[in-house]
Amino acid sequence: xxxxxxxxxxxGRVVQKGYKRPEFDEQYDTTLDDVDAVFNDSEEHHVTxxxxxxxxxxxxxxxxxxxxxxxxxxLFDSEQEFKRETRFTSKCPPKExxxxxxxxxxxxxxxxxxxxxxxRLEKVKAGRKGNLNVATEILQVAPSLxxxxxxxxxxxxxxxxxxxxxxxxxxxxxxxxSDDVQMQYAA
Amino acid sequence: xxxxxxxxxxxxxxxHEDPAVLASQTSCEHLMSSLPPSHTGNDGAAADCxxxxxxxxxxxxGCLCGSHGERLYKLYKKLSFSIVKDxxxxxxxxxxxxxxxxxxxNLFADRVFDLFDLxxxxxxxxxxxxxxxxxxxxxxxxxxKTAFAFKLYDLRGTGYxxxxxxxxxxxxxxxxxxLCLSESTVETIVDNTFSQADSNxxxxxxxxxxxxxxxxxxxxxxxxxxxxxxxxxxSLPSFIxxxxxxx
Numbered sequence: 479x480x481x482x483x484x485x486x487x488x489x490g491r492v493v494q495k496g497y498k499r500p501e502f503d504e505q506y507d508t509t510l511d512d513v514d515a516v517f518n519d520s521e522e523h524h525v526t527x528x529x530x531x532x533x534x535x536x537x538x539x540x541x542x543x544x545x546x547x548x549x550x551x552x553l554f555d556s557e558q559e560f561k562r563e564t565r566f567t568s569k570c571p572p573k574e575x576x577x578x579x580x581x582x583x584x585x586x587x588x589x590x591x592x593x594x595x596x597x598r599l600e601k602v603k604a605g606r607k608g609n610l611n612v613a614t615e616i617l618q619v620a621p622s623l624x625x626x627x628x629x630x631x632x633x634x635x636x637x638x639x640x641x642x643x644x645x646x647x648x649x650x651x652x653x654x655x656s657d658d659v660q661m662q663y664a665a
Numbered sequence: 666x667x668x669x670x671x672x673x674x675x676x677x678x679x680x681h682e683d684p685a686v687l688a689s690q691t692s693c694e695h696l697m698s699s700l701p702p703s704h705t706g707n708d709g710a711a712a713d714c715x716x717x718x719x720x721x722x723x724x725x726x727g728c729l730c731g732s733h734g735e736r737l738y739k740l741y742k743k744l745s746f747s748i749v750k751d752x753x754x755x756x757x758x759x760x761x762x763x764x765x766x767x768x769x770x771n772l773f774a775d776r777v778f779d780l781f782d783l784x785x786x787x788x789x790x791x792x793x794x795x796x797x798x799x800x801x802x803x804x805x806x807x808x809x810k811t812a813f814a815f816k817l818y819d820l821r822g823t824g825y826x827x828x829x830x831x832x833x834x835x836x837x838x839x840x841x842x843x844l845c846l847s848e849s850t851v852e853t854i855v856d857n858t859f860s861q862a863d864s865n866x867x868x869x870x871x872x873x874x875x876x877x878x879x880x881x882x883x884x885x886x887x888x889x890x891x892x893x894x895x896x897x898x899x900s901l902p903s904f905i906x907x908x909x910x911x912x
Binding site: 535537538539540541542543544545546547548549550551552553554562567619620622623654655 | 740744762763764771772773774775776777798801814817818831834835837838841842843844846850853854855857858859861862878882884885886887888891892893
């Protein structure tokens with residue numbers, strides 16, 4: 479029976495000394511506090527836990543909240559033009575998903591920071607609005623099914639969109655279902 | 666699914682181009698009492714928005730003075746004229762906007778539509794649109810978002826979220842994403858969450874338990890904030906002050 483490890487606020491004790499969080503525009507990142515919290519743990523000097531970490535499990539309400547019917551940002555889509563976040567599901571083991579994302583991102587010119595099942599991808603070359611910074615997280619829906627969320631943390635949304643298109647091409651063999659609303663529901 | 670005829674609805678107020686005039690026709694008393702005289706004219710000019718400095722204006726109609734508020738109104742106009750050209754948002758238009766498909770039936774979109782439709786007359790008018798959307802403003806109070814989400818998930822409106830409702834919603838989500846999971850897996854997902862939330866094991870989640878659950882799992886309300894609303898509305902604190910007026 480799952481306990482508080484269902485919480486998205488990871489209390490994992492992981493040290494990453496000397497890691498300096500890149501500055502970025504937090505204006506839109508109301509939802510990235512938990513990711514940032516993980517990457518900001520450099521202030522706490524805790525020992526890495528020896529036990530195997532697992533991806534955070536989505537609770538049923540979090541799962542439900544992914545419905546297109548509950549994401550009213552879609553109402554503004556034509557105004558926004560490109561989405562700032564997207565997700566897909568995979569039947570692959572989570573460790574492999576992490577590995578594949580890393581393998582896919584590096585050749586695209588991204589620096590990869592990993593912590594358990596969260597990754598920060600930062601484009602080495604600066605773009606139109608600074609260095610594109612992408613947060614990804616692997617979450618468990620069920621032991622055999624995981625959801626991968628890919629969100630723009632900083633930078634130009636169009637660049638993010640192009641990045642994601644490239645990424646999904648490379649990852650297509652691990653993607654089971656993607657939530658691209660346009661693809662799924664286009665009449 | 667047929668389109669409801671606009672003649673069905675008793676609302677007869679014509680839709681005006683000028684958002685300030687439209688606002689004065691809604692029952693948003695905050696806005697009406699606080700709009701300075703110069704803003705009730707028909708010019709709809711993009712003058713400096715006095716609501717920034719005027720603490721009396723609730724801005725609940727998305728700060729209709731000036732260019733920023735007009736963006737919300739323009740969106741509303743687009744949605745409300747997309748199928749039935751009556752300036753009111755019908756279910757099909759809502760579905761079209763969310764799914765690019767006016768015929769797509771979705772349990773969750775239905776729930777949202779019903780909650781937006783405060784007057785329960787089958788359409789969403791501009792005031793309802795703005796009032797409900799304000800809950801989704803990133804700076805809106807967490808208690809408003811919590812309460813809204815609770816009502817969303819209380820499918821039958823019993824005042825509790827029952828396990829069957831949670832199961833129904835999980836199944837609807839899996840169906841929407843075309844994900845096939847075994848019954849036992851679904852049960853495990855439902856059980857795990859439900860037992861976390863139902864702290865006294867009485868088989869249902871009441872608003873207090875829901876609040877506790879959401880506090881421990883803040884990501885549950887992630888979809889309750891739309892960063893875009895912050896982009897297009899100016900008076901942030903006043904945008905959310907209207908909450909006392911609703912209900």
